[in-house]
Amino acid sequence: MLCRLLEIPRSVYYFYKNKPLTATEIRNNKLKKKISTIFFTNKQRYGATKIHQVLLKEGISVSLKHVQKLMKQLNLRSIVVKKYRPQRSNKPIILKENLLNQDFSTETICEKWAADITYIPTKKNGWCYLSSIMDLHTKKIISYTFSKRMTVDCVIQTLNKAKIHYHIPEGMILHTDLGSQYTAREVEQWLKTNKIRHSYSRKGTPYDNAGIESFHASLKKEEVYTTSYSDFEEANRALFSYIEGFYNRNRIHSSIHYLTPQEFEELAKEKMA
Known part of the structure; x- marks a missing residue:
């Protein structure tokens, strides 16, 4: 029936049906399985x-190039979404020193930390807020706090968590934006007590x-x-699963x-030992 529809001899049909796979086809099939496993294990983020x-x-x-070709054949595409853009503020600009000055280079861990707060939407509770700290050497999120309110206490709680797990050398830099939570007197006092230099974005x-x-861009996209x-x-459970x-x-x-950030941190600690 199929042969009549395609107007081909039965001998030709059975030849191609029973034709063994080439070495290249076998390898590509194995690669496709491996690529699919990596893709879905990482929740379509890679x-x-x-x-x-x-x-x-x-x-x-x-x-x-071959990976790209096989992914196209499998119709696998990583998640891509519109980047979050915060609203502009009309508040007067506070002038603070930018110690980092876009120099993100480091020799080891706990030289330069970066902190920020981002917005996380929920249906029942509206906007919630993720305060996090990254070690710029490892790119690891070394501390974070998820809260229903964007407060100074949320920032200090995140700093305290980081202090519990990491030794803070004198003169270490913490870089933040000029948000009111980071310019608050309580935060400045905490940093002064722990001998941390505060650097601010312009x-x-x-x-x-x-x-x-x-x-934050990766967190939102992925x-x-x-x-x-x-x-x-x-949201709290999902953020824990994503970050940790x-x-x-x-x-x-x-x-x-x-x-991974964890692997890079372990290498840094081995060098310090």
Whole structure:
């Protein structure tokens, strides 16, 4: 029946049906399975570049172009969403010193930290707020606090959590924006007590805090904008899973040689030992 519809001899049909796969076809099929596994294990967050690096780390020799080709055949595309853009403020500009001055270079951990607050939407509780701190050496989120209100206490709580788990050397830099939570007297006093130098972004210059801004962009693209949280508790669980289960321990970064933040931190600690 099929042969008549296609107007081809039965012998030709059975020849191609029973034709063994070539070595290239077998390898491509194995690669497709591996690529699909990496793609869905990472919740569709990895594009061809990161999948290519994972394959290389696992000893699988393949070009980026070939990975892109196979992903296209599989119709696998990483999550892409519109970037969040905060509203402009008409408040007067506060002049503070920018110690970092876009110099994100470091020799080891706990030299330069970056902190910021970002908005997380929920259906029941409206806007909630994630306060987080990144070590610029490892790109690891070393501390975070999720709250229903954007307060100074939320920022100090995040700082205290970081202090519990990391030794703070005298003169370390904490870089933030000029938000009222970070310019508050209580925060300035906490930093002074712990001998931390406070560096501030210039108004309207997000690249001054590029590290933490990049984290927030990834968080929004790969997690927040891909779903809808019913309430604060659901969002809190999702953020914990993303930060602790994926970002810190499984998400590779090109800026740290395609290692995860946790792996890079462990290497830094080994060098310090």
